[in-house]
Amino acid sequence: MTDNTAPPETSTSVSPEQAAHLMRGVTALATGMAVLMVAIKFAAWWMSDSVALLSSLIDSGLDFAASLITMLAVRKSLVPPDADHRFGHGKAEPLAALAQSVFVGISAVLLGIEAVSRVITPEPVQHETTGIAVMLVCIVLTLGLVAAQKRVVRLTGSVAVSADSLHYSGDLMINLGVIVALLASSQMGWTWADPLCALIVAGVLVYSIVRITAHALDNLMDRELPDADRERILALAARDPRVIDAHDLRTRRSGLQTFILLHLTLPRDMTLGSAHDICESVATSIRQAYPGAEVTIHQDPGGLIEERLDDRIR
Secondary structure, three states: OOOOOOOOOOOOOOOHHHHHHHHHHHHHHHHHHHHHHHHHHHHHHHHHOOHHHHHHHHHHHHHHHHHHHHHHHHHHHOOOOEOOEOOOOOOHHHHHHHHHHHHHHHHHHHHHHHHHHHHHOOOOOOOHHHHHHHHHHHHHHHHHHHHHHHHHHHHHOOHHHHHHHHHHHHHHHHHHHHHHHHHHHHHOOOOOHHHHHHHHHHHHHHHHHHHHHHHHHHHHOOOOOOHHHHHHHHHHHHOOOOOOEEEEEEEEEEOOEEEEEEEEEEOOOOOHHHHHHHHHHHHHHHHHHOOOOEEEEEEEEOOOOOOOHHHHOO
């Protein structure tokens, strides 16, 4: 079995309803925080004319657009299944993460163009004290937001919130870099430090794109749960002494929903009613470990000779 890249670790201590409440709250918080940071960074950039500060302003502006899309997508993903979407609307989350990649890409391109222009034609930074004060405020605000996002990701495993958190974590590095650039440019006369910082930030943004896209595509392409989870599910299924074998396990995540499908080999002479009771017992055990999971179990009679999925996929 190939090694899987684990998605955000989730806890079983919250119900799907609690998880939905947490996700709605943290996405609204991120959107409101982005609006606040855009306002104060715009004022500081207008006074200082720093390209490094402009880079942070552009990033925060795109943060707002990305967080707004994430908030709407999360709300859509939490809509219950309907006649046209019987597996739910969970795929809205990774789609929002891909949209974030687009916004981050635009940010990196615009920032790179402006930074190269300032390398060719350096300009002094003004009102650096104001810029530094603004960056410190933004760092404090971003630290609080990232802490809240990481807690929600840990409890819910949300792909969209994880992508948003990854973006804001990169913002911390951006804001610190802007402070260094402002000090170096204004105090030491290193006019090249300002655009250099902007170029480094553009590189960080490109790195974020790769990570966000990878997580989103894993979800859209129905990547299996990590090996540790798969082994745990099979162990739970085989715990009942009446189960001869558990095999052909398939898993995927869609938003908050986890889908688990597997086959159980049961005694051939067992009645249909007894086999059904065993499957329900196994499904209940799995749901207790993975709250809200959709568990589907197929029953195989003992002694059946057939080609298994496990034999075709390694």
